[in-house]
Amino acid sequence: MNTSGSRRVRLFSALIDACFHEKYSLPRLLKDAIAGVTVGIIAIPLAMALAIASGVPPQYGLYTSAIAGIVIAICGGSRFSVSGPTAAFVVILFPVSQQFGLSGLLLATLMSGFILLLMGLARFGRLIEYIPLPVTLGFTSGIAITIGTMQFKDFFGLTMATVPEHYLSKVAALVMAMPTLDFGDAAIGIVTLGVLIFWPKLGLRVPGHLPALLAGCAVMAIFMQAGHPVATIGSRFHYLLPDGSQGNGIPAILPQFTLPWNQGSGLSWSLVQALLPAAFSMAILGAIESLLCAVVLDGMTGKKHHSDSELIGQGIGNIVSPFFGGITATAAIARSAANVRAGATSPVSAIIHSLLVILALLVLAPWLSWLPLAAMAALLLMVAWNMSEAHKVVDLLRRAPKDDILVMLTCMSLTVLFDMVIAITAGIVMASLLFMRRIAKLTRLTEVPVETPDDMLVMRINGPLFFAAAERIFSELQSRSSGKKVIVLLWDRVAVLDAGGVNALRNFIDNLTEGTEVRIAEILFQPLKTLARARMQPIEGKLSFYGKLEEAL
Numbered sequence: 136m137n138t139s140g141s142r143r144v145r146l147f148s149a150l151i152d153a154c155f156h157e158k159y160s161l162p163r164l165l166k167d168a169i170a171g172v173t174v175g176i177i178a179i180p181l182a183m184a185l186a187i188a189s190g191v192p193p194q195y196g197l198y199t200s201a202i203a204g205i206v207i208a209i210c211g212g213s214r215f216s217v218s219g220p221t222a223a224f225v226v227i228l229f230p231v232s233q234q235f236g237l238s239g240l241l242l243a244t245l246m247s248g249f250i251l252l253l254m255g256l257a258r259f260g261r262l263i264e265y266i267p268l269p270v271t272l273g274f275t276s277g278i279a280i281t282i283g284t285m286q287f288k289d290f291f292g293l294t295m296a297t298v299p300e301h302y303l304s305k306v307a308a309l310v311m312a313m314p315t316l317d318f319g320d321a322a323i324g325i326v327t328l329g330v331l332i333f334w335p336k337l338g339l340r341v342p343g344h345l346p347a348l349l350a351g352c353a354v355m356a357i358f359m360q361a362g363h364p365v366a367t368i369g370s371r372f373h374y375l376l377p378d379g380s381q382g383n384g385i386p387a388i389l390p391q392f393t394l395p396w397n398q399g400s401g402l403s404w405s406l407v408q409a410l411l412p413a414a415f416s417m418a419i420l421g422a423i424e425s426l427l428c429a430v431v432l433d434g435m436t437g438k439k440h441h442s443d444s445e446l447i448g449q450g451i452g453n454i455v456s457p458f459f460g461g462i463t464a465t466a467a468i469a470r471s472a473a474n475v476r477a478g479a480t481s482p483v484s485a486i487i488h489s490l491l492v493i494l495a496l497l498v499l500a501p502w503l504s505w506l507p508l509a510a511m512a513a514l515l516l517m518v519a520w521n522m523s524e525a526h527k528v529v530d531l532l533r534r535a536p537k538d539d540i541l542v543m544l545t546c547m548s549l550t551v552l553f554d555m556v557i558a559i560t561a562g563i564v565m566a567s568l569l570f571m572r573r574i575a576k577l578t579r580l581t582e583v584p585v586e587t588p589d590d591m592l593v594m595r596i597n598g599p600l601f602f603a604a605a606e607r608i609f610s611e612l613q614s615r616s617s618g619k620k621v622i623v624l625l626w627d628r629v630a631v632l633d634a635g636g637v638n639a640l641r642n643f644i645d646n647l648t649e650g651t652e653v654r655i656a657e658i659l660f661q662p663l664k665t666l667a668r669a670r671m672q673p674i675e676g677k678l679s680f681y682g683k684l685e686e687a688l
Contacts, residue, residue: 144255148444149214153481163480170479171487174217174470177342178204178488179495181470181518183368183385183503184511185220186462188285190232191240192372193503195460196220197496198390203456203464204489208482211448212441213429216466217474217485218452222518223424224417224463226281226555230300231413239410241395241457246407246414248453251421251446260442263426267570269539270562271427272527273546277558279523280551282515284309289512292320292366302551319358319365320509327351327513342473344514351510368511369504384504387497390459416556417453421465425449428466435475469521538569571603578604580611583625585688590620593688597628600662602635609643616651623654623687632662637669644678654679656687 145151153159178200186196200219207218232240254260281302287309288295294315299305330350334343355365364370369384376382396402429440445466452464474484495503532540542565549558578598587593592615596608616622644653658666658680673679681687 144258144443144447145212145441146444146447147210148212148441149216149448150209150482153214154483159481159483164483166478166480167484168487170474170477170484172491173342173477174474174484175488175491175495177344177473178217178219178467178470179492179499179503180344180348180506180511180514182220182492183506184514184518185222185225187289187368187371187508187511188222188225188282188515189220189228189240189462191228191237191462192374192385193368194374194385194496195237195462197385197492198459199456199461199464200492201489201496202390202459202461203452204492205486206455207448207452207464207466208485208489209448210444210451211466211482212444212446213425213432213466213471214438214440214482215432215436215471215475215479215484216425216428216440216445216482217470217488218425218449218464218466219470220462221424221465221467222282222515222522223275223278223420224465225285226278226550227413227416227420228463229285231410233300235406235410236398238396238398239406240462241398241460242402242406243410243414243417244453244461244463245395245457246410247417247421247463248450248455248457250415250418250450251453252450254418254422255443255446255448255450258443259422260426260444260446263423263430263442266423266559266563267539267542267566269531269535269543270546270559270566271423272524272531273543273562274550274555274558276523276525276528276543277547277550278555279519280547282522283519286512286515286519288312289366289508290321290324290516292317292509317366319355319363320507322358323351323354323365323507324509324513326354327510328516331513331517347513348506348510351507351513352505355505355507355510366508367504368506368508371508372504385496385500387500389493389497390461392458393460395457412556416554417463419559420555421449421453421463422446424468425466428468428471431468432471432475435472469518538566538573542566542569571601574599575601575603575607578608580608580615583623583684585684587623587688588621590618591623591688592616592619592621593623593625593684595625595628599631600626600629600636600639601631601633605636605639609639613643613646620650621652621654623656623684625656625684626659626662627657629662630659632665634665634669636662637665637671640671644674647677650676652677652679654681654687656681656684 182196182200183193186193204219228240231243293312295312299308327347330347331343334346358365374382374386425445426442429445433439449465456464531543542562546558546562549561581595581597583593583595585593
């Protein structure tokens with residue numbers, strides 16, 4: 136990860152680096168245009184599917200890709216990232232939209248944008264490095280399981296009066312609803328999913344999303360010709376026209392400026408308090424996903440992103456987007472990787488992708504309304520599978536230490552059964568405790584092979600002398616030093632000493648038998664600094680410090 140991002144926050148850093156510090160030419164613009172169109176074709180159906188999965192009409196997903204996509208591309212710190220609605224947010228956004236409606240979701244998005252902005256200004260960009268792989272793998276796999284489960288209703292055309300909030304109840308309700316399976320919806324879903332699975336094997340450069348949707352629509356046409364109705368975007372979603380009449384599907388208008396809270400009961404302090412936990416979850420997940428995406432793109436391209444600038448760009452995008460109906464956005468790893476593979480050279484490709492989404496909204500809205508919901512569910516099932524990174528999960532289960540496996544399975548379970556914030560918090564705490572236990576076990580006492588009198592003990596401490604290891608080390612030293620008058624401790628391999636280690640050393644000195652002296656030799660810089668700050672002074676006849684082991688002997 137680029138460390139310069141944590142030293143100096145730069146707005147528009149990716150755009151400036153890619154288009155001004157490097158010569159931007161017509162051939163580069165052509166490459167960006169091709170990449171932008173390619174990603175736009177992928178983003179249009181996904182944006183609508185993700186909006187539906189989040190509990191809002193599909194046009195709000197298009198508004199998000201259009202507005203947030205442009206703003207983040209201009210203001211962010213990663214030149215290849217493509218931002219918009221992503222699958223990871225569905226598990227957070229759906230409960231918010233169900234409880235607080237569209238206005239509550241837009242307000243929560245606005246609040247999350249301010250939190251992301253503050254994180255970037257506080258230079259929290261590099262904190263992503265401190266989230267262990269088992270934690271990220273666990274909660275992303277858990278989110279994938281939840282998203283996949285949520286698609287079964289539309290994929291099979293099940294009839295359900297209500298969808299329970301909790302996962303186990305949701306699974307039970309889906310099982311109970313299986314007798315209501317609609318063969319038309321199921322056939323559309325299976326054909327769409329089949330094309331998505333087998334299309335990459337053809338080796339064509341055209342993304343599989345469009346052929347899969349066309350195949351699903353062809354199946355839909357067959358069933359509708361036979362008089363079998365199929366659920367579509369137009370049959371599920373409606374909007375009001377300026378003359379008061381009702382339209383079906385997606386309105387063919389540009390995103391309109393409006394205050395997010397004006398679409399509901401208004402703005403109140405109690406509403407802000409109620410939405411704050413969800414906004415915080417959105418911000419944390421947005422930060423993690425956008426920075427992970429930037430790291431992946433760095434590996435693919437050899438370029439470096441600016442982590443804090445990326446957080447600021449994501450924050451500004453999520454502040455601006457809700458005023459035009461956009462829901463929460465972040466960098467999408469799959470779309471960003473497709474952007475790189477399509478030949479993108481700068482954030483201009485992400486801007487072109489957003490312009491294509493706006494064009495589709497104006498020109499293709501009547502046709503988009505005919506897309507079957509089962510086909511959209513199939514798209515999200517494929518997204519959930521890719522997001523789960525099943526190969527990495529299997530590899531970790533087969534090869535990783537048991538501690539890492541336990542952390543991953545715990546995060547995955549908590550994400551599915553409760554929520555992402557609980558999972559990440561518990562995962563980081565558990566991973567930290569297990570890591571400290573692992574490091575503490577590395578700290579040990581060994582005898583130094585030197586000739587000494589019978590009443591002298593010479594020992595070396597190997598490893599960090601911190602709170603998790605210090606008490607054990609000095610307890611072992613206490614038992615070994617019975618009958619000794621001089622105890623020489625060699626600290627040339629103690630790289631870290633903390634307050635717990637200092638306290639354990641004090642207790643050891645205080646509990647020495649009368650006439651026993653401790654001599655500490657070859658102290659490294661950090662432990663020496665810690666001892667000085669703790670005002671550990673030599674005690675005549677009890678404690679002394681030496682630069683070399685020979686002097687102590």
